[in-house]
Amino acid sequence: xxxxxxxxxxxxxxxxxxxxxxxxxLPDGFVPQNSDEIHEYADQVLKxxxxxxxxATRLNEETKCxxxxxxxTAINNYPEYPxxxxxxxxxxxxxxxxxNRIVAYNFHAMGALEAEDLVVGVANSAFEDACVVPEINDKxxxxxxxxxEPDFEKILALEPDALLTYTELGPGADFFENRMPEGVPVIxxxxxxxxxxxxxxxxxxxxxxxxxxxxxxxxxxxxxxNEIDNRLSQIPExxxxxxxxxxxxxxxxxxxxxxRRTVSDADQxxxxxxxxGGVNVAGDLNIPQGTIDIEWIAMQNPDVILGVxxxxxxxxxxxxxxxxxxxxxxxxxxxxDISAVRNNRxxxxxxxxxxxxxxxxxxxxxxxxxxxxxxxxxxxxGIHQELVTDILGSSFDVSEHGVFxxxx
Amino acid sequence: MKLSNRRVIIFTITLIxxxxxxxxAASGDQVTRSVTPELPGPxxxxxxxxxxxxxxxxxxxxxxxxxxxxAGSQHPSGGIKFSExxxxxxxxxxxxxxxxxxxxxxxxGWLKGTWENLGDSSEGxxxxxxxxxxxxxxESCGSSNKSPGFGALIAISGCFAGMLVLIHRRxx
Numbered sequence: 001x002x003x004x005x006x007x008x009x010x011x012x013x014x015x016x017x018x019x020x021x022x023x024x025x026l027p028d029g030f031v032p033q034n035s036d037e038i039h040e041y042a043d044q045v046l047k048x049x050x051x052x053x054x055x056a057t058r059l060n061e062e063t064k065c066x067x068x069x070x071x072x073t074a075i076n077n078y079p080e081y082p083x084x085x086x087x088x089x090x091x092x093x094x095x096x097x098x099x100n101r102i103v104a105y106n107f108h109a110m111g112a113l114e115a116e117d118l119v120v121g122v123a124n125s126a127f128e129d130a131c132v133v134p135e136i137n138d139k140x141x142x143x144x145x146x147x148x149e150p151d152f153e154k155i156l157a158l159e160p161d162a163l164l165t166y167t168e169l170g171p172g173a174d175f176f177e178n179r180m181p182e183g184v185p186v187i188x189x190x191x192x193x194x195x196x197x198x199x200x201x202x203x204x205x206x207x208x209x210x211x212x213x214x215x216x217x218x219x220x221x222x223x224x225x226n227e228i229d230n231r232l233s234q235i236p237e238x239x240x241x242x243x244x245x246x247x248x249x250x251x252x253x254x255x256x257x258x259x260r261r262t263v264s265d266a267d268q269x270x271x272x273x274x275x276x277g278g279v280n281v282a283g284d285l286n287i288p289q290g291t292i293d294i295e296w297i298a299m300q301n302p303d304v305i306l307g308v309x310x311x312x313x314x315x316x317x318x319x320x321x322x323x324x325x326x327x328x329x330x331x332x333x334x335x336x337d338i339s340a341v342r343n344n345r346x347x348x349x350x351x352x353x354x355x356x357x358x359x360x361x362x363x364x365x366x367x368x369x370x371x372x373x374x375x376x377x378x379x380x381x382g383i384h385q386e387l388v389t390d391i392l393g394s395s396f397d398v399s400e401h402g403v404f405x406x407x408x
Numbered sequence: 409m410k411l412s413n414r415r416v417i418i419f420t421i422t423l424i425x426x427x428x429x430x431x432x433a434a435s436g437d438q439v440t441r442s443v444t445p446e447l448p449g450p451x452x453x454x455x456x457x458x459x460x461x462x463x464x465x466x467x468x469x470x471x472x473x474x475x476x477x478x479a480g481s482q483h484p485s486g487g488i489k490f491s492e493x494x495x496x497x498x499x500x501x502x503x504x505x506x507x508x509x510x511x512x513x514x515x516x517g518w519l520k521g522t523w524e525n526l527g528d529s530s531e532g533x534x535x536x537x538x539x540x541x542x543x544x545x546x547e548s549c550g551s552s553n554k555s556p557g558f559g560a561l562i563a564i565s566g567c568f569a570g571m572l573v574l575i576h577r578r579x580x
Contacts, residue, residue, distance in 0.1 A: 043500050046465075047487035050498035050526065054467045059491060068526060075465040075527045078500065 031085065031202040033211045039079035046074060046082055049094065070096050070183070085203040088167045088196055089188045095162075099208055103142060103155050105165040108191035109201060111135070111392050112217050112357055113210040120158045123150060123170070131315045132388060132396045144170060152179060164204075166190050192355035193268060194275065194363075197221060201357075217357070217391055224360035224383055228367055231374050232277040241370050243278035244302040244340065245269055247289065248309050248325040248348075258334070259291040269308050272354050276366035278304065294334045304347070304370060305329055305340045312350025312403035314396065322348040322406035345369070353404040358387055365405055439468065439523040441534050450513045450541050453479050458497070458505040458521070458534070465527040470495040472509055473517020473539070473550070481507035516540030516549040 032038040052065035066074070066082075074082040074096035083095045103121040104110050110119055111133035122136055125145025130136040140158055144150030149171055155163065163176060167188045176186045187207070189200040198218050205214020247261045247269050263269045264285035273280045281300040282292065307329065311321035326348050335341050347369045354362040361384035368375040384398045398404070438461045448454045458468055472478060472493040481488055483505050487498040497505050509519075521534035538549060 044484075044486050046500050047484065047498035050465075050467050050500075051487065051489045051496055053526070054469065054496050054498075054524070055489065055491075058469060059494065059496075068529065071526045072529065078465070 029086070031199070031206050032083075033202060033206065033215055038083070038206070038211070041084075042079045042082055045084045045094070046071075046078060049074070049082060066094065066096065073097050080209075083207060085207060087188045087203070088190055088200060091186075091188065093185045093187050093207070095185070095207060099162050101159060101161045102208075103158055103160040103163045104139075105142070105144065105150060105163060105170060106189065106191065107133075107136065107164075108356055109189075109204050110208075111394075112201070112387075113205055113208055113213045114393070115204075115208045115210050115213075118208055120160060121155060124148070128313055128315050131401070132392055132394045149175065156181070160184060162187055162207075164189065166192070191357060194271065194354075194359040197357065197359060213391075220386065220391060221360050224364060227378075228276075228360075228363060228375075231371075232367065234374070235277055235371065241278045241303040242281050242300070243273045243304045243306050243370075244281050244297055244300060245273050246305055246307040246325070246329060248307055248328075257328070257332070258294045260294060260297060260329075261289065261291050263289045268355075272308065272349070272362070272366060273306050276363060276370050278306065278366075278370055294332060298334050298338055301338045302340050303343075304345045306366065306369075307346070307348040308351050308354065309348055310351050312405075313352045314402045316403045317401055319403055319406060319408065321403050322350060326406055348406040350404050357391075358384055358404075361387060362404070438464075438525075438530075438532065439521075439534050441519070441521065441537060443519065443537050443539060448511055448539065448541060451510065453508050453510050454539060456507050456509060456519070458507075460499060460503055460505070460523075462503070463501065463527060464499055464523075464525055465501060466499055466523065466525040466531075468497045468499060468505060468521060468523045468534070470497075470507075470519065470521040470534075473515075473519065475512040475515055476517060476519075476539070477510040479508040479510045481505070483507065511539060511541060514541050514544055516544040516546065518550060 030041065032041045049066050049071060052063045053068070053071060055061040056063045056065045077097050081096050081098070085093050087093055099118055101120045102118050104119045104126070105123045107119070107122045107126040107129070110116055111129070116133065116135035119139055121140040121142040123145040124141055124143050126136050126139075127141065140154065142150040142154045142158070152175070162185050163180060164187045165171070165176060167190050169192075180186055189204055190196060191200055198221060201214045201217050205211045245263050247263055262282045262285070263280070264287060265274065265280055265283040267288040270280045270283060274283075281302050307325050309322050309325050326346055329335060329346050330341050340346055347366070349362060349366070361380050364375070364378050364383050365380035368378050368380055381399055384404070388394050388396050388398055396402075440459045442457045442459070444455050445452075460468075472495060474493065476493070478490050478495055481497075483497055483502070487500070489496040495507070499505065516539060518536045518538055520536045522531065523534060524531040540546070540549060
């Protein structure tokens with residue numbers, strides 16, 4: 001009898017506790033990807049923003065908060081807005097209404113998100129991809145790209161409601177954040193670092209109200225990446241290939257040709273080797289990127305040389321852009337006896353191919369180079385074409401045009 | 409002309425009711441508060457319900473009397489801030505806010521509050537409520553400052569005036 005009473009009491013207590021416990025807040029870093037999640041998160045964000053506003057205006061706390069007008073706009077657009085993310089440099093971005101006039105200094109993801117119509121201006125360098133995303137040709141060229149600064153007056157004249165740019169490439173905070181009009185956020189997302197690709201696509205898809213498209217990309221991305229991960233997991237650590245990563249650019253050609261530029265594991269380009277099941281022979285070097293004597297490479301006797309060229313793109317049909325790096329390596333007298341050269345295992349990738357949305361296709365190419373038997377049925381070019389056709393919606397044929405890797 | 413006792417009672421009740429209704433009507437309150445139980449015992453938890461109008465998006469700021477402790481709420485945790493004796497609720501369309509406060513062993517105080525609707529840029533006060541334990545010294549309760557206000561004073565005056573007139577007429 002006593003036991004029954006205790007049990008009943010416990011059940012009652014659990015029921016009461018369950019009913020009284022408030023719904024848990026969504027976790028930090030959460031990026032909504034469907035309508036229910038967007039509405040639920042908008043509610044959480046709006047509540048937090050209201051608390052910040054009251055803290056600042058009534059409790060005299062020094063808190064960064066939205067203005068009353070911004071909150072009023074958010075309320076008018078509720079529950080679709082507000083939307084909030086933390087960008088890749090850690091800045092909190094809060095939108096209170098839909099974006100319609102984006103200056104996409106970084107245009108990489110806009111085609112995949114079918115968000116070209118939201119863009120009013122792009123960097124000069126974006127036009128290189130116009131052969132795949134022709135809508136770029138309709139956008140205002142704000143200049144910049146590479147080492148050049150954009151025309152800030154031109155950006156302002158476009159009256160943007162947001163500026164999308166890179167974390168490190170291009171101008172910094174002094175140029176953009178500190179000069180943009182109040183209320184126009186500078187969003188820093190890269191789409192050139194593979195480990196951030198999914199997260200950044202989800203964030204931009206959410207901000208531009210293109211979550212269906214970002215989900216499509218993420219599903220495509222994860223499908224390929226998971227398949228590669230599964231197969232690579234079968235390779236024992238001591239059977240992984242030893243790889244020399246050769247980072248090449250005409251601007252690095254110097255001296256008597258007896259030095260090569262390489263990277264340690266602290267550099268992004270080492271990731272392309274390690275992520276494909278290779279072991280970077282220069283991984284422990286104490287500088288992220290630097291030159292190394294050709295004799296050192298010969299002593300390491302790598303199984304494979306993976307070159308990354310600062311060349312190649314969708315708008316080039318000149319394979320010599322990559323072949324010149326290949327030829328330098330395979331023809332160097334000091335490298336004739338190393339395994340990689342003797343066994344014809346020297347491969348060159350275009351940096352534009354690996355630094356972007358096509359990374360799963362580029363990775364598929366590298367793993368197939370590294371472990372041809374394990375990935376014999378994988379078709380990197382076909383994977384690349386899926387991205388171009390199904391996600392970018394382009395008729396561009398990657399087997400006919402573009403320079404992405406060598407040997408092809 | 410003589411008035412019946414019944415009419416006097418009805419008139420008096422109506423006027424007394426006005427004392428309580430007047431402050432609400434006078435400030436045009438859109439937001440109201442109820443507290444249960446009305447006469448709590450020492451150390452007891454009282455439940456407070458703030459009722460909000462449709463389409464309210466903004467904040468309710470409650471000031472708890474000294475010695476009173478915030479004891480929890482069913483409002484989403486991300487929409488509550490409690491600092492010292494100030495309790496802030498962010499509201500996104502909810503019709504009511506429920507929260508609890510634990511009153512001290514003995515004492516009293518005015519529960520005061522304000523609201524701000526950011527959707528239509530309006531704001532106002534919530535009628536203050538006196539919470540007191542049995543035997544507490546009313547002198548120590550402080551002042552509501554906001555309530556019952558002039559409306560109530562007028563109503564009280566009117567009530568007494570009305571009663572005097574009625575009594576006078578009955579004696580005639």
